[in-house]
Amino acid sequence: MYKKFDANDAAALGAIVGAENLLIGDAISEDYSHDELGGVSHMPDALVFVHSTEEVSAVMKYAYRENIPVTVRGSGTGLVGSAVPVEGGILLVTTAMNKILELDEDNLTITVQPGVLLMELAAYVEEHDFFYPPDPGEKSATIGGNISTNAGGMRAVKYGVTRDYVRALTAVLPNGEIVQFGSKVVKNSSGYALKDLLIGAEGTLAVITEAVLKLLPLPKSSISLLVPFPDMKTAIEAVPKIIRSKVIPTAIEYMSRDTILFSESYLGKKFPDTKNDAYILLTFDGNTDAQVEHDMHTVADLCLDSLGALDAYIVDTEERKKSVWSARGAFLEAIKASTTEMDECDVVVPRSRVDEFIKFTHEIADAEGIRIPSFGHAGDGNLHVYICRDDLDAAAWEEKLARCFDRMYEKAEQLGGLVSGEHGIGISKRPYFLRETPKENLAVMNRIKTALDPKHILNDQKSYIVGGK
Numbered sequence: 001m002y003k004k005f006d007a008n009d010a011a012a013l014g015a016i017v018g019a020e021n022l023l024i025g026d027a028i029s030e031d032y033s034h035d036e037l038g039g040v041s042h043m044p045d046a047l048v049f050v051h052s053t054e055e056v057s058a059v060m061k062y063a064y065r066e067n068i069p070v071t072v073r074g075s076g077t078g079l080v081g082s083a084v085p086v087e088g089g090i091l092l093v094t095t096a097m098n099k100i101l102e103l104d105e106d107n108l109t110i111t112v113q114p115g116v117l118l119m120e121l122a123a124y125v126e127e128h129d130f131f132y133p134p135d136p137g138e139k140s141a142t143i144g145g146n147i148s149t150n151a152g153g154m155r156a157v158k159y160g161v162t163r164d165y166v167r168a169l170t171a172v173l174p175n176g177e178i179v180q181f182g183s184k185v186v187k188n189s190s191g192y193a194l195k196d197l198l199i200g201a202e203g204t205l206a207v208i209t210e211a212v213l214k215l216l217p218l219p220k221s222s223i224s225l226l227v228p229f230p231d232m233k234t235a236i237e238a239v240p241k242i243i244r245s246k247v248i249p250t251a252i253e254y255m256s257r258d259t260i261l262f263s264e265s266y267l268g269k270k271f272p273d274t275k276n277d278a279y280i281l282l283t284f285d286g287n288t289d290a291q292v293e294h295d296m297h298t299v300a301d302l303c304l305d306s307l308g309a310l311d312a313y314i315v316d317t318e319e320r321k322k323s324v325w326s327a328r329g330a331f332l333e334a335i336k337a338s339t340t341e342m343d344e345c346d347v348v349v350p351r352s353r354v355d356e357f358i359k360f361t362h363e364i365a366d367a368e369g370i371r372i373p374s375f376g377h378a379g380d381g382n383l384h385v386y387i388c389r390d391d392l393d394a395a396a397w398e399e400k401l402a403r404c405f406d407r408m409y410e411k412a413e414q415l416g417g418l419v420s421g422e423h424g425i426g427i428s429k430r431p432y433f434l435r436e437t438p439k440e441n442l443a444v445m446n447r448i449k450t451a452l453d454p455k456h457i458l459n460d461q462k463s464y465i466v467g468g469k
Contacts, residue, residue: 012062017051037344037428072148077138080423082202082463097113171206233355249299252280253377349415358383
């Protein structure tokens, strides 16, 4: 059993971080009890704001000695409950660890603390003519959160995901020990890739306190293409054919007319075209206007000539770019604003099976009499499917939600997919992950957890962890 947090613990933590960086009991805002989606909620006993690796180490040493559970939190923009302190105890908040420590232009790396926001990092490196490719939709997420969920985003088609850009990590183990994994080098075959254990671990193995990230030279030119199709099947079937054309877009997003209309209403801004049922939004980037325009026109001609597209809109003016991409960026909030409550199914399937999965969600929506809008990254098969409560009473909502999730995750597995494409497992997806993952794999994961955190004090009962307290 965990130790019950008391006044002595509060005094000890206050001595470590300062009284101004410690909140106890009723002084803690309810906002810290849940993440962005709010499906799971639990208040911590203590809220601790940390400013350095050394402070994190001291807090973890104390918590480990006293057997107090600890949950790590950044901006709280997660959607699966990974940062919810379900065991109470200490909520360790890293938002004040928000310094950019070094830009190494020779080695094309940047060293940051975990509380740096994605949008701050992107703006900073662009000022210096560099580019950080991972591009999750939530720009106010912290880099620590991105690393902990191996966040992807729209540019994953061409550039990959967060894991591909982490060169080294400084972290604090549950017992307070400070460790450094990886380095600035480009190649490394020196022993176990320990840093990769922490990437995507959702704060269950260690507290990330510093990261060395790989950068690329900033592309000099970028252009987008909005392509309407008569239906989603035709749109999705076009994606692998586009990729086989040997032109690799930076992003390939799919969206339905209904989702676009939600966004229009939410933002109060018009989208360039809403006459058609399905759309593919592509982006191309490179070092010359000529190359980017060649790639864009190649794909536009292919879509119009042989892939069933109804038109092709070049998104080249600032006004049109703002209209299209602000609408795409607002999809989640727009759907959320359209209903009383919602929950998300974030799956990834082979991109050749995306249409099958979307069609299946429509069948479930019809069968259950419930609204299930969706959008996603067609280029990498990552789908964001939202089940909307609307006017359902509590009992009907819980029953339908459980049934929808059960069927959708089962279908994703049948199609060769996985439970999560980029949002992690957390609490909400844990039952489905445990159901679909081989027992042998779970056993290995649990042995890793126990080796690094013998007392299971760090974000236990989350993600892939079995057992614990």
